[in-house]
Amino acid sequence: MKQRAIRVTVNGRTHERTVEVRRTLADFLRDDLDLTGTHLGCEHGVCGACTIVVNGEAVRSCLMFAAQVDGAELLTVEGLADGERLHPIQEAFWEHHGLQCGFCTPGFLMTLYCFLREQPDPTESEIREAISGNLCRCTGYQNIVTAARAAAGSLRAGAS
Amino acid sequence: MRRKEDPRLLTGRGKYAADVRLPGMRHAAVLRSPYPHARLRAIRRDGALAMPGVFAVVTAADLGDVARIPLRMGQRSPANPALQPPLARDRVRYVGEPIAVVLADSRYLAEDALERLDVEYEALPIVPDALRALEPGAAVLHDEAPGNIVDRLVTTTGDAAALAAAPVRLAERFTVQRHTGVPMETRGLTAAYDAATRVITLWGVAKVPHFNRRVLADLLGHPEHLIHFIELEVGGGFGVRGEFYPEDFVVPWAARRFGHPVQWVEDRREHLMATNHSRQQFHEVEIGVERDGRILALRDRFVVDLGAYIRTHGVVVPELTAALMPGPYRIASYSSEALCVLSNKTPTGTYRGPGRYECTFVRERLVDLVARELGLDPADVRRRNFIPPEAMPYDVGGGSLGQKTVYDVGDYRSAFESALDALGYEAARAEQTAARAHGRHVGIGIGCVVEKAGLGPWEYARAEVDATGHVVLYSGVASVGQGIETTLAQVAAAELGVSVDDITVVHGDSASVPYGVGGFASRGASVALPAALYAARKLRDKIVRVAAMLLEAAPEDLVIDGRRVAVRGMPDRSVAFRDVARAAIPGPPGMDPGLTASHFFEAPKMTYPYGTHLAMVEVDAETGQVKILKYVITYDVGKAINPMIVDGQLVGALAQGIGGALYEELVYDDAGQLLTTSFMDYLLPTAMEMPVTTVARILEETPTPLNPLGAKGVGEGGSSGAGAAIANAVADALAPFGVMVRSLPLSPDRVLALIRMGGPEMAPHTPNARSVPGNP
Numbered sequence: 001m002k003q004r005a006i007r008v009t010v011n012g013r014t015h016e017r018t019v020e021v022r023r024t025l026a027d028f029l030r031d032d033l034d035l036t037g038t039h040l041g042c043e044h045g046v047c048g049a050c051t052i053v054v055n056g057e058a059v060r061s062c063l064m065f066a067a068q069v070d071g072a073e074l075l076t077v078e079g080l081a082d083g084e085r086l087h088p089i090q091e092a093f094w095e096h097h098g099l100q101c102g103f104c105t106p107g108f109l110m111t112l113y114c115f116l117r118e119q120p121d122p123t124e125s126e127i128r129e130a131i132s133g134n135l136c137r138c139t140g141y142q143n144i145v146t147a148a149r150a151a152a153g154s155l156r157a158g159a160s
Numbered sequence: 161m162r163r164k165e166d167p168r169l170l171t172g173r174g175k176y177a178a179d180v181r182l183p184g185m186r187h188a189a190v191l192r193s194p195y196p197h198a199r200l201r202a203i204r205r206d207g208a209l210a211m212p213g214v215f216a217v218v219t220a221a222d223l224g225d226v227a228r229i230p231l232r233m234g235q236r237s238p239a240n241p242a243l244q245p246p247l248a249r250d251r252v253r254y255v256g257e258p259i260a261v262v263l264a265d266s267r268y269l270a271e272d273a274l275e276r277l278d279v280e281y282e283a284l285p286i287v288p289d290a291l292r293a294l295e296p297g298a299a300v301l302h303d304e305a306p307g308n309i310v311d312r313l314v315t316t317t318g319d320a321a322a323l324a325a326a327p328v329r330l331a332e333r334f335t336v337q338r339h340t341g342v343p344m345e346t347r348g349l350t351a352a353y354d355a356a357t358r359v360i361t362l363w364g365v366a367k368v369p370h371f372n373r374r375v376l377a378d379l380l381g382h383p384e385h386l387i388h389f390i391e392l393e394v395g396g397g398f399g400v401r402g403e404f405y406p407e408d409f410v411v412p413w414a415a416r417r418f419g420h421p422v423q424w425v426e427d428r429r430e431h432l433m434a435t436n437h438s439r440q441q442f443h444e445v446e447i448g449v450e451r452d453g454r455i456l457a458l459r460d461r462f463v464v465d466l467g468a469y470i471r472t473h474g475v476v477v478p479e480l481t482a483a484l485m486p487g488p489y490r491i492a493s494y495s496s497e498a499l500c501v502l503s504n505k506t507p508t509g510t511y512r513g514p515g516r517y518e519c520t521f522v523r524e525r526l527v528d529l530v531a532r533e534l535g536l537d538p539a540d541v542r543r544r545n546f547i548p549p550e551a552m553p554y555d556v557g558g559g560s561l562g563q564k565t566v567y568d569v570g571d572y573r574s575a576f577e578s579a580l581d582a583l584g585y586e587a588a589r590a591e592q593t594a595a596r597a598h599g600r601h602v603g604i605g606i607g608c609v610v611e612k613a614g615l616g617p618w619e620y621a622r623a624e625v626d627a628t629g630h631v632v633l634y635s636g637v638a639s640v641g642q643g644i645e646t647t648l649a650q651v652a653a654a655e656l657g658v659s660v661d662d663i664t665v666v667h668g669d670s671a672s673v674p675y676g677v678g679g680f681a682s683r684g685a686s687v688a689l690p691a692a693l694y695a696a697r698k699l700r701d702k703i704v705r706v707a708a709m710l711l712e713a714a715p716e717d718l719v720i721d722g723r724r725v726a727v728r729g730m731p732d733r734s735v736a737f738r739d740v741a742r743a744a745i746p747g748p749p750g751m752d753p754g755l756t757a758s759h760f761f762e763a764p765k766m767t768y769p770y771g772t773h774l775a776m777v778e779v780d781a782e783t784g785q786v787k788i789l790k791y792v793i794t795y796d797v798g799k800a801i802n803p804m805i806v807d808g809q810l811v812g813a814l815a816q817g818i819g820g821a822l823y824e825e826l827v828y829d830d831a832g833q834l835l836t837t838s839f840m841d842y843l844l845p846t847a848m849e850m851p852v853t854t855v856a857r858i859l860e861e862t863p864t865p866l867n868p869l870g871a872k873g874v875g876e877g878g879s880s881g882a883g884a885a886i887a888n889a890v891a892d893a894l895a896p897f898g899v900m901v902r903s904l905p906l907s908p909d910r911v912l913a914l915i916r917m918g919g920p921e922m923a924p925h926t927p928n929a930r931s932v933p934g935n936p
Contacts, residue, residue, distance in 0.1 A: 022268065036179035037172015039395070041344045042428040046839035049344060077172035090170040094162050097804050100812060101641025102169030103176060103345040103395030128847040135839070137344045137396050138641055139808060140815035141847040142854060 006070040010035065011079025019066040025059075026050045028066035029076060037077040037106050041135065048134030051107040052076045058114040077106035080113065088158065089113060089151040098147035100138035108134050108144055116152050120159070124149065161802055163646040164660065165639075174393040177348030177364030178425040185350070186215050188411060188424035189270035191260040191277050192433065193252035196504035196832025197287070197299065200250050200259065201280035208262060208276040213269040217277065218261040218414055220249040226413075227379055229404050232371060233561065234474025241304035242502060244469035246379075246409040252281075253301055253468035254506050255834050256433030258406045263414060263422060286832045290465035290501035291442060301468060301502045310466065311475045311500040315482045317557025318493035323457035326448025330529055335903040336518045336883065338440035338465065339824040341511045341816075342844060345395020346426040347435060349407060351415035360412050361388040367402020367638050368678035369668055375404050376412060387412075391668025397640030398816070399510035399680065400436045403472045407434075429837045436473075436509035437826055440465040441481065443522045448493075449530050453541040457493035460485055460522070464500050467507035475500045476561065477508065480515025480612070483560035487523050487610050488572035488770060489545040494557060504832045510680075512816055513880035515560075516611055521904065524607045524884035528891065538606055538888070539580060546572040549862070561615060567768045568872075569862040570796065576608060579772035579794040582855045588776055588790070596896070601781055602789070603893025607773040607884030609795075613873025614686030614866065616763030620675040621691035623652055623699040625755035629723050629738030631658055633696070634758075635667045636676020637688035642875065643805045644684050650801060651689045651869070655696035656703075657720035675760070682769075682873030685801055690867040691761035698757035703737070705751060706744045710735050767864045767872035771795035773817075773881030775889040781897070781915055784908030786822055786890055788851040795877045796859035799870035803858055810856040810878035817882025819845045822905050 002021045007014065010033060017032055026043075029035045029052070038061055041049035045063040052061045053075035080087045089112050092098065099105040108131060115122070115130040122130065127148045128141070136144060168174045205217040228243035248259050260277055264270035285299040292298060293308035301308055323329065350363040360382060365372060369389040377384040394401065407424055415422045426434065441464050448457040464478040478498040486494050511517075527545075531538040547554050549571040556565040588604055595602040620636035633652045637644055645665040653660045666672055677683070700720070707725035708715040711733055719728050726734035737755075746753040774792040779785070793810055800806040823843040827835045836842040856878070863870025883904050890911065891901040899914040 020268070030179075031181075034181065035172070036175070039176065039345070040178070041346075042839050044428065044838055044840070047344060047428075077170075081171050086167070086170060093170055094166045097163070097808050099166060099169055100643065100808060101343070101345070101394060101396045102165070102174055103343075103393075103641075105169055106172055109170070124852065128852075132846045132848045135344060135844050135846060137342060137398070137816070137844065138812045140811035140813075140854070141850050142811050143808060145847060 004067045006067060008069050008072055008074060010074040011076060021065060021067050023066045024062055025064040025066050025069055026061035029061060035076050035078050039103050039106055041104065046135070047104070048111060049104045049107040051110045051134065053110055053114060058111050077109055080109060088154040092147040092151035092154065096143050096147040096150055098139065098144045104134060104136045108136065112148050112151065116155055120152060120156050122152060161646065161650065161804060163643045164649055164665065165643060165645050169393065176345055176393045176395050180350040180363045180423065182350065182352055182421040185421040185423050186263040186265065187267040187270050188414065188422055189262050189267060189274050190258045190407065190430065191262070191274050192430065193248065193255060193257040193259055195252055195281050195283055196255050197284040198252050198281040199284060200248060200252060201282055203260060204278040207278060208273040211269065211273050211276060213265040214273045215263040215265065216418060218410060219259070220245065220247040223247060223413065229406065229472065230375060231474045232368065232403065232472035234476030234479060241310050242302040242470045244406060244471060244507060246406045254504055255832060256506055261410050261414065263418065286504045288504065288828065288830055288832050290463050290503050293501050293503050301504065305502055308502045309499055310470055310502060313475065313478055313482055313498040313500065315496040315558035320493065320495065322493035323446060323448040323459050326456045327451055328533065329446060329448045330526065330533055331446040332526060332529060333902055334443045334445065334522045334525060336439050336441045336521055337904050338437050338826040339820050340436060340438045340826065341398030341400040343396025343398055343401055346428060346431040347401060347405070348425040349411045350421060350423040351412040352421040353416040353419060355419055358386050359388055360386065360416055361390065362412055363390045364392055365389045365402065366391060366394045367397055367640065367680055369638060369670060370636065370676040371678065372404050372408065373670055376409065379409050380413060380416070389670040391638060394639050394641055397679065398512045399514060402638065403436065403509055428839065432826070432837050432842055433506055433834050436471060437467060437506045438477065438508050438511035438514065439518060439820070441518050445522055445526060447526050447530060451534065453530055453534055453536050453544050455489055455491050455545050458486065458491050460496045462498050464498060465503050465505065466500055467503060467505045469507040471507045471509050473509040477510055477514045479560045481519045483558050483565045484516050484610060484612060485519040485523055486556050487520065488547060488608050490547045505828055506834070512813060513611070513876040516609065516876065516880035517817065517820060517883055520607055520609050520880050521883040521887060525887055525901065528888045539585065542576060542606065542608060543573065546576065563766060566765065567610065568765065568864050568866055570768065570770050571861055572608065572770055574861055575770060575794045575796050575859055576772045578857055578859060579774050579792050582792045582794065582857055583774045583776065583790060601779040601893040603777050603779070603889040603891065605775045605885045605887065605889025605892055607881035607888065609773065609877055609881040610768055610770045611877040611880055612766045613682030613769050613876065614763055614767035615681035615683050616687060618760045618762045619677050619683070619687040619691040620758065620760050621695040622756060622758035623695040625699070625703065625737050625741045627738060627741050629736055629741060631656060631663045633663055633665050633692055634673045635665065635688055635692060636673055637684055638668050638679030640679045642684065642809065643802065644679065644688065647685065647689060647801045647805060648692050651692045652696040655693055656700050658723055662723060682875035684873065685871040686767050686864065686867050686873045687761060687763045689801060689869055689871065691759050693868060694759035694761060695757050698759060699755060702744065702751065702755055702757055703740055706740050706747050707735050709748050710740065710743055763866065765866055767798070767866055769795060769797055769872040769874065769877055771859070771877055773885035775885040777886065777889040777893055779890060779893045779911060784911035786906055786911060788818065790853040791851040792855045793878055794857040794859055796861055797874045798863040798872040799860055800858050801869065801871055806858050806874050807856050809874045811854060813876060813878030814854065814882055815845050815850055817879035818849065818886065820904060821883045821886035823907060825905050
């Protein structure tokens with residue numbers, strides 16, 4: 001099987017690895033870097049559980065190959081908190097019961113991380129649209145939307 | 161009250177089934193039948209075994225003479241016909257049935273090897289669904305189930321002649337489609353075998369770990385105490401995860417056989433064809449009423465499509481359907497006959513609100529038809545039929561799960577009026593009239609629910625203070641992501657006088673929790689929490705008793721605060737939990753040593769939470785799209801231990817109920833192939849499909865007398881009325897077209913077909929709703 005050497009920065013740490021070209025980015029993160037916070041819910045790009053940030057953009061890591069991120073800067077759920085201090089989006093999910101089983105949660109957090117940087121003051125319907133590519137089977141989304149609004153508010157307050 | 165579980169889940173630290181990493185671990189991939197019904201002529205594995213990185217191929221022949229997977233509940237038929245073997249030996253009966261398992265150095269290599277396994281199939285005639293399974297000349301799937309019928313459940317109560325004598329009678333056919341739980345985490349399991357100690361360890365078990373451990377011990381012929389089950393985080397259960405499936409045998413078998421850890425993680429395509437399906441039923445129902453709408457009699461005959469094998473739930477879903485069909489109404493004469501039938505499809509089990517989603521749809525549609533026939537408001541017909549609170553406890557007649565159906569307590573009318581009030585029913589009707597005048601198709605639908613919860617027979621808890629003064633609560637319950645750690649800690653903390661943060665909750669580990677029943681049937685609040693309450697109470701007594709000895713004070717003068725015990729009003733005369741714990745071994749004469757106390761809470765009777773669903777929808781008659789404008793649920797849970805979690809359960813269950821009403825269907829073609837094997841085909845609701853205006857009113861009007869908390873359980877009622885309320889709302893919206901809503905889901909194509917067919921409300925049933933054979 002064809003191999004390729006890659007150099008990638010994940011959550012601020014740089015890794016150099018040789019990967020099979022067919023290895024998905026999600027499997028690379030989970031198995032090679034032991035970052036199992038990125039979850040696989042469908043492996044065909046629908047559920048959004050595996051969403052991570054690549055060079056500032058939210059992507060589905062099940063639909064990319066590890067070989068494609070050579071030289072890239074990645075952020076996964078493990079890199080969202082500042083040490084023990086939760087990111088405001090994580091705080092808001094905790095406060096507003098935006099998660100139950102927690103399996104889809106990393107994908108929602110990373111999707112919202114990118115979305116709220118683009119749109120710091122979204123309406124409810126903009127939030128719903130932004131997370132419409134992420135499936136949750138536990139919450140019915142209502143509390144996720146509430147958490148996203150609250151997170152937007154505290155991010156704006158923190159920025160000003 | 162924020163949840164104890166959340167910090168680890170929010171930071172990616174929670175470990176789920178697929179997150180286990182062990183040295184030397186082999187990865188399993190399962191070869192599944194592409195045929196719905198075939199004889200296995202030969203399995204040639206040489207090609208696969210020759211591939212680099214491929215370690216072994218396991219077939220039924222390797223497993224030897226292993227028993228089939230036993231029932232967990234719903235045990236009725238003496239012979240337990242049609243149980244599933246761990247791997248198919250000489251015949252396959254559904255697309256997705258496991259035939260062989262490849263073990264390789266990686267999942268990639270294991271999947272490569274599946275393509276090199278050479279299986280010779282001889283296709284057999286198929287039984288594409290339960291109705292055709294009953295036709296003369298249909299292929300027979302299992303010799304021990306002649307005619308493909310595994311059971312016939314009959315319930316009769318009251319005067320059988322009442323139906324014929326009723327002044328008004330209506331008959332209809334209704335179908336509920338095959339759909340299922342679909343948790344976001346697929347199933348997964350890792351097993352390891354320690355040849356020195358002979359201990360088999362399994363990570364990723366769920367729902368009923370203690371029961372499954374016993375099943376595995378029996379099937380493997382391995383001592384139970386040498387099997388260690390560890391639950392991990394559970395990415396959603398909904399009834400389907402955690403039952404004993406074929407892979408639950410093969411994975412630990414392989415770990416023991418080969419001496420290497422083995423991990424198997426289901427992919428989504430496998431999940432949709434291998435994990436339990438649910439819900440598929442065909443009803444023929446007749447109701448007899450007075451001219452004022454009072455129900456006199458109800459007769460239901462239905463066929464349930466169980467799929468190709470009987471899995472762990474036996475016939476419990478049809479049993480529950482029949483038991484709860486009368487719902488919140490006083491129905492003097494009720495009879496039900498359920499035919500439990502096999503077909504060449506994935507086997508079935510329970511899915512959140514099993515039987516209740518189905519029976520509520522059938523009953524509530526029928527009540528709306530009564531209202532229509534008599535020219536009454538559907539709300540008024542319901543008002544005339546509710547069982548009054550003073551009739552409680554109320555014996556419905558019939559039963560399920562070995563119990564008579566006796567409603568514990570309830571004020572159905574009150575929960576109903578509360579829902580109408582939350583919606584603003586009269587105003588909504590006025591809005592509907594105005595919308596109609598503008599050519600918009602707006603409808604309002606009601607679904608009244610009586611759920612059942614709190615299934616026993618018992619649950620176990622143990623509360624301890626360790627030698628460092630930390631409080632630990634062990635529970636036999638299992639997590640399905642519902643927040644049970646938080647509510648267990650809440651109950652124990654209140655009893656012990658410590659904070660929720662002071663308590664560590666342990667569950668789902670057979671080494672530290674010796675007994676347990678598990679996490680299903682909305683039993684956490686009403687069975688597991690009372691067990692925790694009593695264990696904590698017993699522990700408190702011991703803490704106080706030992707502290708009294710140390711402080712030379714009377715136990716009744718002692719107070720607990722901040723993990724210290726003090727003499728009331730004398731904070732300087734106090735002793736820390738750690739010192740109490742150390743002094744408790746062996747402790748005062750006559751006391752069981754150690755600050756540990758356990759309790760089995762027995763729950764011989766189920767609770768029956770109830771409520772009302774109201775849906776206000778708008779149908780686009782050109783696209784067939786149904787938009788939910790407003791949704792209201794009222795639900796009486798007796799006592800909400802954690803209202804935030806209760807609300808989350810209601811709204812989350814509602815999303816699943818909406819999925820079943822509008823989108824989700826496991827579709828088979830006539831050749832027995834499952835067509836919906838991805839999330840592009842099996843559609844789950846997203847945030848865009850959920851109603852923006854959703855009101856979930858938690859009622860605590862009627863605490864159950866069956867446990868000291870008064871809590872009834874809350875996991876399922878948010879789902880079970882949704883099919884009914886939405887179907888009634890769509891029927892109401894489309895009333896001007898004269899359509900008849902008989903089946904779910906009301907997907908755009910179905911809605912358009914209904915509009916095209918149109919015609920008088922009581923027109924003959926749609927061609928796709930086949931007649932139940934043997935019925936008039």
